[in-house]
Amino acid sequence: MFIKEVCTITKLTKKAVEYYEEQGLVFPKVLENGYRDFSADDIERLKKIAILRKLGLGTDDIKIVLSDEEGQALQKLSIQKELSLDREKAKQLLLDKLSTGENWDEISAELKAIEETETITEKLLDAFPGYYGRFISLHFSRFLNEPITTSEQQEAYDKIVSFLDNVPTLEFPKDLQEFLIENTKHISTKDIRQITESAKKSIENPEKFLSENKEILDQYLAYKQSDEYKNSPVYKIYSMLKEFNNTSGYYDVFIPAMKKLSSSYAEYYHKLEIANEKLLSRYPEMKKLNE
Structure with missing residues (x-):
């Protein structure tokens, strides 16, 4: 033709x-x-x-x-576009503040925070594969809108960037990678936003969440104790992620630095710990399952 x-x-x-x-x-x-x-x-x-x-x-x-037959590139680009739109909205608000006489130095500090958010979220996307990278990029982006005003925050930011630049590659075996791609390819950025928002609501009032979701939690606990789960790809992926997080510095370096960098994340993490304690007090067998 x-x-x-x-x-x-x-x-x-x-x-x-x-x-x-x-x-x-x-x-x-x-x-x-x-x-x-x-x-x-x-x-x-x-x-x-x-x-x-x-x-x-x-x-x-x-x-x-x-050239990407698996569709992973489109998913990553979709997240990047989503995060870029968030940053553009934030910049528009700063422009509006300037137009109403806001202090230029304060605007400069807020603009720097937007640029630092981009650095961290992009590095999260590069450091972690597929759905996991998309999820944690959107998850942590919510807490990265605070200007760095102290030396402690600056040190925490530098630690996060260094960690993400040097974190070892997380690679799943081919069968698990294919399973993960197949079972997450239909999850959109909107879906991930809803998941993170639901998680946020669940820790705001853990007692209410536990009471309203008792049947679902009972079923979940039963499944996690079953041989079906222990022999499933989901369990293998969970075990690899857990091992990776324990050995890569994710819990020892990244999370503590995030709490120092972002007061909103520190508050979220504290609520998460409280919610987890209440969950384990009601379902103590979960502690053994998570070990």
Whole structure:
């Protein structure tokens, strides 16, 4: 199929099609007379490129997406876009503050906090694979909106960045990786937001949560004690994550530094500890299961 027909089908200009070819995004067959012959696969690829461009992706990101058969790249880009939108909203608020006479030094400090949030969330995405990286990036981004005003906070920030730069790669065996991809590929950023929000609500009033969810918790406990769970991919993944967190410095370095960097995270973590104590007091057998 020649380029004129391709343009008609894809609604792309000749210049755009030629540009995507130059960028190595589409590979038509070059005939002896110099004309380019586009296949059906080329047409479908161009349609996808057009959609991704309209969604704001650059050619480098599009190249990664098109070469990623598992769809992990799109999920990561979706999280990055979500976090970028959060930062843009925060910047808009700062611009509005400036327009109403807010102090420039205070705005500068808040802007620096936004930039530091980007650094940490991007490094979390790079340090942890797939769904786990997406989840913890969104989870911790909620607590990274406070300006660094003390030397203790600055030291904590530096420790977090150093940890994420040097944390060992978390790699699952192929079978577990395939299981994780298959069972999390339909989880959107909206779903993750809802999960983290539900978790937040559950620790605000743990007694109420335990009472209202007694039946579900009983079923969950029974499942975790079963051979079905102990022989499942979920258990293997949980065990690997637990081992990784215990040995990588996640609990010894990252979490303590987060509590020093962010007062809102320190408050959240304290509530989490209280909720966990109440959970274990009602279900003491859970302590053994989590060891």
